[in-house]
Amino acid sequence: MTRVETVERALDLRRTVDAWRSNHSIGFVPTMGALHEGHERLIQQARNECSRVVVSIFVNPVQFDRADDLERYPRTLDADIDRCGRLGVDLVFAPSVHEMYPTPPACTVDPGPLAVPLCGAHRPGHFRGVATVVLKLLHMVGADRAYFGEKDAQQLAIVRQMVADFDVPVTVVGVATVREPDGLAMSSRNRRLDAYERSLAPRLYQALQAANALIVSGATDVDAVKHAATEVIGTDGRLRLDYLEVVDPQRLEQVETIAAPVLIAGALWVGGTRLIDNCLSVPPASQPALSS
């Protein structure tokens, strides 16, 4: 198998994509590498919907709020490039930090109210960094369609909002979360878990499922739902719940009572690794409205 074409310079990226543009639809999957089956699903969907697929691999320092998290973020570039080749990716863009930020950026994207709750409340500056690098990459690639995982629900909501508010000429596609057999959402950070932590990690998924089961069966009280979910997390010296919230799926604001579809979103520290997951939950009362 020949290695997939891989460029480190934005200029080379642009030249290649510009040569494709008139004859091809360009699909784009931005990643931070350490690719897993979740990324594979994004790439496969791009492959199905577009005639050329570009994957970026860039661990974006400006979206990390903790230096140790940036330091410990898994990096597997050679394996990632091989995986992209097997998946039929046409071009990998793997820039250096200097290529992306030749000078510290003075202009940034202010992601607004969607970045305030949930992870935004726990990771200062994170979504500003995410929105800014996504906008840069969309410009660099000139993609027609860009693919993001639903596991990062708040990121996806902010990217959709940014693309709409800034009239970026790209279609944003959300792709369903891929899970391990025990329900744990695929994540590059799962590699950092030791065996015991890995055995605890599905508790977040189980908690979301418990909350969803209550809502689907008619529970409307947010505190009761959150309490039941927190019980599932349980107590273990390696576990610390960062948040578990029931929010409006569009505005991401906490709801008072559950009368319409909600997003249940959580972040759980498992040892030194912070995992996130979410679940869209539809109460029985709101189901007729969905068919309208």
Added chain:
Amino acid sequence: MTRVETVERALDLRRTVDAWRSNHSIGFVPTMGALHEGHERLIQQARNECSRVVVSIFVNPVQFDRADDLERYPRTLDADIDRCGRLGVDLVFAPSVHEMYPTPPACTVDPGPLAVPLCGAHRPGHFRGVATVVLKLLHMVGADRAYFGEKDAQQLAIVRQMVADFDVPVTVVGVATVREPDGLAMSSRNRRLDAYERSLAPRLYQALQAANALIVSGATDVDAVKHAATEVIGTDGRLRLDYLEVVDPQRLEQVETIAAPVLIAGALWVGGTRLIDNCLSVPPASQPALSS
């Protein structure tokens, strides 16, 4: 003469420009209308450098810090469209506020440190609104080259910074200020001056010229230069100097002493109208460096 093609919908703009794209270079001149000879110069330069020219006419409410200024901003759409036709513009984009902002924007461009001094200190939110609407228009038009007047030096610096930081695929072109015979910089707001105010308005240009003359002849003390310029403004009940600063031309920060090229920038209230102007000034000591 046939009226230049004019569209109000972003979709119609995009369809027209997309049909041109493969065979043409697209020049773009964003304006707030009330076109004057300064705009004409922008359009002419775009006409010389590109095979298709798009002009937008949109009084952007989110960049106005004062409701009365927005209310009183001159609007001459029919005359503007005629003028564009005479100048060989290929397409005028004249959107409604609703077309540009179907919902209040949640994501905005944070223009960073360049928006802090000068007009930024006197017009809160102005440059955030400018940067955001310029980014939207660049996306909507998909221009290859975009033209901005040097009269709005801080705006031009911020747009250049944004395009670089966000990797927007467009070339930003700055065009020299066009002046009335008495030196007054062309501005849509000049229409609001009564005859007496119009007679006072060139004082800002004269003050900048006085400051420049001192610098060119070797003055290095910023306070002395500013004092001399302020003297030229003089005292009149209709005049109030908003600011007059000597700043680094790139970073727009005040300089301590004048040893390299500086931007002299000022804003002057003339009655109820605020006018701005600026002058790039090169001290004799720095001239050898310019030839390197």
